[in-house]
Amino acid sequence: MEEKVVIPGDKLASIEEFIPGSGTASIGESIVSTVTGSKRPDMSNRVMNVKPARELTDAIPKVGDYVIGFVDSSSPTMAQVTIKAINDVPSHREFSGMLSLRDERRRKSSPIKAADTIRARVISTKNSIFHLGLDDQRCGVINTRCSNCGGTVVALGMDRVKCPECGLVDDRILSQDFVKPQRKANA
Numbered sequence: 001m002e003e004k005v006v007i008p009g010d011k012l013a014s015i016e017e018f019i020p021g022s023g024t025a026s027i028g029e030s031i032v033s034t035v036t037g038s039k040r041p042d043m044s045n046r047v048m049n050v051k052p053a054r055e056l057t058d059a060i061p062k063v064g065d066y067v068i069g070f071v072d073s074s075s076p077t078m079a080q081v082t083i084k085a086i087n088d089v090p091s092h093r094e095f096s097g098m099l100s101l102r103d104e105r106r107r108k109s110s111p112i113k114a115a116d117t118i119r120a121r122v123i124s125t126k127n128s129i130f131h132l133g134l135d136d137q138r139c140g141v142i143n144t145r146c147s148n149c150g151g152t153v154v155a156l157g158m159d160r161v162k163c164p165e166c167g168l169v170d171d172r173i174l175s176q177d178f179v180k181p182q183r184k185a186n187a
């Protein structure tokens, strides 16, 4: 059987089917991968695990690293993030990161929402705080749900999503990793 590689943010199952195990987390109704690796569902205990392609890292994020994080809270200008992986390698430890957002458009709502999964880059570790930025197109939201109904959303360009369920159009700074697979699916 050919093994499919999953990446952080990939939906693996619903919370009705499985309990989130190692290398996974629950976001809304879904269990998503937090690591790059292969699915290892434990069918007898109904636990969904992902075996990381690479071993867990003890590394501490440093300037220039890409990190995968879950958004704990957010505002139009910043988001509080728990770092789960460094350069796509899952971390033994959880670090807190602070993502600063530019807000030239004076958004009414935050372009990154609590419970989103993001990829970001470490721009400074001053005062032992991991300051994160969205430097390039790989950075941004890699997994998100509708903030109104929790439905699956589709990308509208690189900075908005639309929910086909309830019709809500919402700001999101999207990673090309979120946008690209959808273009393929719709092609």
Ligand SMILES: [Zn+2]
Residues within 6 Å of the ligand: 146, 147, 148, 149, 150, 151, 163, 164, 165, 166, 167, 168
């Ligand atoms: Zn919706």
